[in-house]
Amino acid sequence: MPEPSPSPKRRGRLLRFGAACVVLSAVAGYVVVQYVTGGTGDPGCRVVSGGADGATYEFTPEQAVNAATIAAVGTDRAMPERAVAIALATALQESGLRNLTHGDRDSLGLFQQRPSQGWGTEQQVTDPAYAASIFYKHLAKVRDYTELPLTVAAQRVQRSGYPEAYAKHEPDAVVLAAALTGTSAASLTCDGRARAVTATGPDAVRAALARDFGRDALQEADTESGADAEKTSATGTEAPMTEAPATETNGRIVTLPVSEDTIAGGRSVGECGWQLAHWAVANASALRIERVSYAGREWVAGNTDSQWRSTGSTSTEAAGTSGAGGGTGSVRIVTAP
Template structure:
């Protein structure tokens, strides 16, 4: 009996210690996908990827356009919004003001940069049927166009995960620490989140990814009516940018994401509707 109690007690102590070590070693970050196919992302990469997906949704572009954009951004900047580059190149696509892409300020805005990239891409005849590297090179005119091909598969995975696969995008962090690192308040700033959404997906309107929005007077939560095609892109954007706006929960499609230092941040939520997203 004593041996059994010691064994049980020892196991409990081991489990508690093991859980502590797991929490201690969990590094804040984001990911797209799960398991062996998960693609690790830092916070900047996740936010940029969500913005590119949102712009593609606003423009009603096919998924292949998003795949090409991701492959290009991964090759050009590792999906980071850079303020430097070769010659006068800047931003996630390393576009050059001197080549007519826009001003430095404009190109360092990921939504603008993505819009400029897609505007050039759709002018290429049959771009969805071209190899990814060919379509990307026709837009970028890079020194080594074939280099984009190494990111074609990753680009395709990201395109599906940020727009179509339910709860595929997640971020994990301590909300207080994340807010301090970003120099923002931990309080919910829904007005800023709504403005950020509009800058990516466009103003709520019929035919857009976001159909309508409303703010609750009680808890200050925001509800966004979304299309079935654009819903997960909007939810992914909210999760990827949650730390900037004090958002700690996102509910959609039968799931709820909660900000916290754990990689299993999406949980089933039977009350989560499929026609609207609630952010709080």
């Protein structure tokens, strides 16, 4: 005897249940994809390759801040651009460039480092600057790491259960590294919309510079230059980049001088200047930075296209337009009122 057909009421419940399952599956799939790719909602930031391929990578302000920190720590340790790309690809795979407070077993932070395995305390491995520094320390011990495939170099540091996983992030990491080390000029932009701002103004910018480029070098530069308490430096210990930056009189501007006399470690003026300029843009949402200018180009928060536009400057600062070029000038950071 055939089973009776479900009642219209029951059939409606089944249809609603099925639809709910489909929606939940779609949401779960979206969350998984976002985690794997590193996306966390509205991108907000974009980097464009300086090469002929015109490759682009879009990411969130949170990811931009973390990526800029990784790059700054790398150049502070005099690590080459290839090392920065390896670090960025690793963080993209391990955390999606997010400073996670959870992970497999006791894994934490950008690189999912485990305190139980000697990477540092929980507080240390969830400090992006510390996490990047200890990653580079281990990477530097890998023989000929710049000549190895990226995924092999990363795996020799991480000892992951998925040794090939880093390879898929290499194209994005290479584009990011070029922008965030300054070898690709005027290539990183963000919308600059404030998100969860906790501190603003020149003091917050200087504190963030110290966080990423090193507080010890900051203090040494102040002493060496005789700078007063209103000045700070974004120099690195092994590869100093600039003189102590001066805060201009209106209380909203931080100026970071860049010249041949302040460059060390084999880097050009243009590279150092564009690294600082891109760092400021990457931190624009977090620090409420509304304008950044360097080498005759300017980025302004809130522009719909978020492009670097020519300022029409004819000064020597414009000589730094090429990431690999020379010239003198300064990076000018204007914070919101």
